[in-house]
Amino acid sequence: MVRRTGRRPGNPDTREAILAAARAAFAEKGFDGASIRGIATGAGVDPALVHHYFGAKDKLFLAAMNSPMDPLDVIAEAAAGDRSEVGERFVRVFLEIWDGPRGAAGVALLRSVVGTEWTTKLFREFILTQILRRAVPKLGLDEAEGQLRVTLAASQMVGMAMARYVIKVEPLASAPPEVVVAAIGPTVQRYLTDPMPGVFPRR
Amino acid sequence: MVRRTGRRPGNPDTREAILAAARAAFAEKGFDGASIRGIATGAGVDPALVHHYFGAKDKLFLAAMNSPMDPLDVIAEAAAGDRSEVGERFVRVFLEIWDGPRGAAGVALLRSVVGTEWTTKLFREFILTQILRRAVPKLGLDEAEGQLRVTLAASQMVGMAMARYVIKVEPLASAPPEVVVAAIGPTVQRYLTDPMPGVFPRR
Known part of the structure; x- marks a missing residue:
């Protein structure tokens, strides 16, 4: 079986703000061009919080896409x-x-x-x-x-x-x-x- | 080469009304259940006009789907x-x-x-x-x-x-x-x- 990806749920509003900023950044700049720092700025949170909620950039991307799997x-x-x-x-x-x-x-x-x-x-x-x-x-x-x-x-x-x-x-x-x-x-x-x-x- | 399907263009408003009624009828009743007569009633036109514009039911269905091909x-x-x-x-x-x-x-x-x-x-x-x-x-x-x-x-x-x-x-x-x-x-x-x-x- 393939494991479900995911970390701490955290505050739903903050999570959603990060995911929305991530979707915009990935669509505009591509995966390589988008940065955790820029996404954090877009969501108005500290970059450490993005890491805390989602982990590395590829995990954040999967979460932003609502992918059913990694x-x-x-x-x-x-x-x-x-x-x-x-x-x-x-x-x-x-x-x-x-x-x-x-x-x-x-x-x-x-x-x-x-x-x-x-x-x-x-x-x-x-x-x-x-x-x-x-x-x-x-x-x-x-x-x-x-x-x-x-x-x-x-x-x-x-x-x-x-x-x-x-x-x-x-x-x-x-x-x-x-x-x-x-x-x-x-x-x-x-x-x-x-x-x-x-x-x-x-x- | 595959021929493009199509008959007379006719009045654009009437055509669109027929296509809209056809989409609704095909989605609600399925292809077999929908009738040219019922679609004509839905569009407020005579059934003969539906035949005149689109031909048989399967041609009307293709037109309603905007299919690029038959x-x-x-x-x-x-x-x-x-x-x-x-x-x-x-x-x-x-x-x-x-x-x-x-x-x-x-x-x-x-x-x-x-x-x-x-x-x-x-x-x-x-x-x-x-x-x-x-x-x-x-x-x-x-x-x-x-x-x-x-x-x-x-x-x-x-x-x-x-x-x-x-x-x-x-x-x-x-x-x-x-x-x-x-x-x-x-x-x-x-x-x-x-x-x-x-x-x-x-x-």
Whole structure:
């Protein structure tokens, strides 16, 4: 199981002020350009309080996105074990989270993501910095191929989440998790690790 | 090339009134339950005028959804030819539309789809009646397996559209169409036609 991220709850108003300032800063300056100090100033609090409530910048970003999971946990769990089953493990862990109580947060995230250009940009930063940047080394992917491989896998996972949890189109919406793993696992496996003629030059 | 659907433009106010009434009727009663007569009443016009502007009910539904394409045209084009290349053809026709001037309408459709429960329900009807119901016989799929096969393919196409056109995550967003066809075509092919142990019983 992937652990839920989170630290002390703290004062709800202060927390919300920090999260609002964080969303604005990440959307405007990107993940790398935004600073805890600047976010603290935007929220009118001490930087130490931001650290106290949320921890490091990537945890603050996940909280600002209301992410149902830390993608790093999912990637780490998928990466642990036989490389020929990484796709299957990835889909299984993803389904455990989305089929469970945290799925509602995932649906809300997807709904908010496409609402406005602003939130779309925030989600693009999320994929780039929280998924791509971490997944390529963690999964031991080739530098030159890794980015496209991971975005292809992400396209299948985002589409599966849209079809199963947002649009809820049957029979995919009610298919048992093991059926979905057997159907989509090989797709993710191929995108991440298999030779793809026409996509990457043969070596 | 897939032809753009459309008939006479007519009076813009009348057209909009009919489309608004159609959206409400399709969302409330579903595609099968909604009638041209009821929609005409809702818009305060004669049923003959609805036919005159939009043609048959499925054309009116596509117009009400602002669909960038008639899925039947895409399915027909994918179905024509060697069955072992149906996935590749499907992805190629899809990209031709979304990479072209009609792509903006596709992005607007996806954005509106996830906005509210109401529009999500409308899109679910769209997938069920305009894609699933037509694709299974047109592609010569097994009755028992066809629905899940088509929804799996749809999950990949919706996810690809999200990643490439809405979220615009690189390098997928800028990848040449032929690279995307080579990457995603085999996925759609497998979902539509290949044996899938663990998903469908072996025969």
